[in-house]
Amino acid sequence: MSDTTTGGGRDSALLLFAWKAVKLAATVALTFLGLLVVTFLIGRVVPVDPVLAVVGDRASKSVYDRVFLELGLDKPLYEQFWIYLQKVLTGDFGQSFLTKRDIVDDIRRVFPATLELATVAILIGTLFGIPMGVWAAVRQGRLADQLVRVFGLIGYSAPIFWLGLLGLLVFYARLQWVAGPGRIDIAYEYAITPKTGLLLLDSAMQGQWEAFRNIFSHIILPAALLGYFSMAYISRMTRSFMLNELAQEYVTTARVKGVPEWRIIWVHALRNAAVPLVTVVALSYANLLEGSVLTETVFAWPGLGQYLTNSLQNADMNAVLGGTLVIGAIFVGLNLLSDLLYTLLDPRVRRGR
Amino acid sequence: MTPLLTVEDLRITFPTRQGPSEVVRGVTFTLGRERLGIVGESGSGKSQTGRAILGLTPPPGRATAKVLNFDGIDLRNASAATWRSLRGARMSMVMQDPKFSLNPVMTIGKQLLEALKFGAGETRAEARARALAMLEAVQIRDPERVFRAYPHELSGGMGQRAMIAMMLVTEPDLLIADEPTSALDVTVQVEVLRILDALVRDRGMGLIFISHDLRLVSSFCDRVLVMYAGKVVEELKASELDKAQHPYTRGLMNCLPKIEGGVRPLPTLERDAAWAV
DSSP states (O other): OOOOOOOOOHHHHHHHHHHHHHHHHHHHHHHHHHHHHHHHHHHHHSSOOHHHHHHOTTOOHHHHHHHHHHTTTTSOHHHHHHHHHHHHHTTOOOBOTTTOSBHHHHHHHHHHHHHHHHHHHHHHHHHHHHHHHHHHHHTTTSHHHHHHHHHHHHHHHSOHHHHHHHHIIIIIIISOOSOOSSSSOHHHHTTSOOSSSOHHHHHHHTTOHHHHHHHHHHHHHHHHHHHHHHHHHHHHHHHHHHHHHHTSHHHHHHHHTTOOHHHIIIIIIHHHHHHHHHHHHHHHHHHHHTOOHHHHHHTTOOSHHHHHHHHHHTTOHHHHHHHHHHHHHHHHHHHHHHHHHHHHHOHHHHTOO | OOOSEEEEEEEEEEEETTEEEEEEEEEEEEEOSSEEEEEOOTTSSHHHHHHHHTTOOOTTOEEEOSEEEETTEEOTTOOHHHHHHHBTTTEEEEOSOHHHHSOTTSOHHHHHHHHHTOOSSOOHHHHHHHHHHHHHHTTOSOHHHHHHOOGGGSOHHHHHHHHHHHHHTTOOSEEEEESTTTTSOHHHHHHHHHHHHHHHHHHTOEEEEEESOHHHHHHHOSEEEEEETTEEEEEEEGGGGGGOOSHHHHHHHHTSOOTTTOOSSOOOOOOOGGGGO
16 A cells, blocks of 8 residues: 655644745845845936936036045946945935935835835725625625625726725715824824834824824725725635635535535635635735825825835935835735745645755 | 435436536436445436435536435425535535545544534544544554645545545445545555445445446446436346346446457447437
């Protein structure tokens, strides 16, 4: 009898998880190097004179030449890259011409706003999107399925600035259920000391519940709006993954065993559908973290999207490069995370040692 | 003695673009605590017959029957609760290919325990012991390890034994085996069949063995139904297979290679449109 088993349990799963983490860290380092090369080259290719951006177009020739040397632009490209690399690795992205502050400080200021918005949005998108997708798949072709699909289609196709303005008009101006644009009312702004920059977290940790409620009332509308868009995508993907899983033989096996239908759907099928869903959710989250320019504009949200747009319009290349790098890092990080989750969710992936 | 299962005029239809298509057309048989074989070619409706008995006709297909009775219970309009109490506990089915019929992200042990639906005074530990004993009964040498293993960590033969264990652990009265060995290596087939045969015989359960392999069925069952185009064309004792009357059955028999005959090439199976009417 040639039958063999390689007994795999939780222990070996955790060990492999750790090994994979190490292996991926090496991959990530390489990816980052590539990312740095690309951002560096973009900075050199765009038709913006970095010297003029610093000194202004009325500077004299001597001032111009001095700054030209200060910026190291007379050195060969590879040497410039080497200097850039060293600076970036020590956390020095240079200064913003626009705000006159270090890019790192700027990003530390604007990114939490986007992070907070994106996190609340993805929570909404996932918590509603997955059950809706499952529901649509179970009732395929029936009214519930059609409703979910239409609802998703609207989410896909309606312009977000329009929905945002409409939302502000209805829920803020008319019904007054939520607070208006901005992250927090001025009255509360100095009640909390920023620690993480995530205002919901900060206010909760400091026990400022009134401020917390105000912040929540500010964030809920833009987050619901962004969440709606991810929900449209997530529910659609969940539906199709679930339809695929529900047609598998193991579902019939479970029915033959007399397993109740809810367990077949939520345990058997969804557990299998969760594997590809991890990627879908992670990528949606990454997209949200880029900062939605339109949403941030409509809701006067001081986030990454607004900051980057502003920098681009003013040819503030250091800021643009720093922001691009952060976004790249987010994508790499989330991809990494979803890869790691794969190994925990799918025992078949663990075999690939 | 009342039969375990009575099926009268079972019909299964699937809607198609060309109108409804009847894939099972008036199948009638009864089953006691015996082993009944159903043979037929692909698309003859044998698998659908098996699934309809378990109420698992895949939508949008619909199964109807004049009588569909399992141990005094009318299955035709059985409620979801009735089905749940019957499936697994009193009737179950060994599926074709363990590669697809086992949940890939659940351990064998978890899938086995699920069949037991422990509750009635049984603790988790007792259920586990019962599951492990069942794995031993299907001649798995290291039940503890298989219990903890995921389906992809098992070979086909091992997976199918786990499947048999899963379906028999509740000691059902009726077992449907839908081509249980077709996906396995020839060398493993005999072994798995022997295990299945011994367990069914020991427990005295009713068995419906669905296969396209006439010889396998006749060596394994007491009685054989031959299906063609959704109808039972012949019913006979397995031992009297050579007395088959229907030309389709005879044709099937003729297509089997014989050791002494040495006839080459084997005759092609002939089909007559009149048989399907």
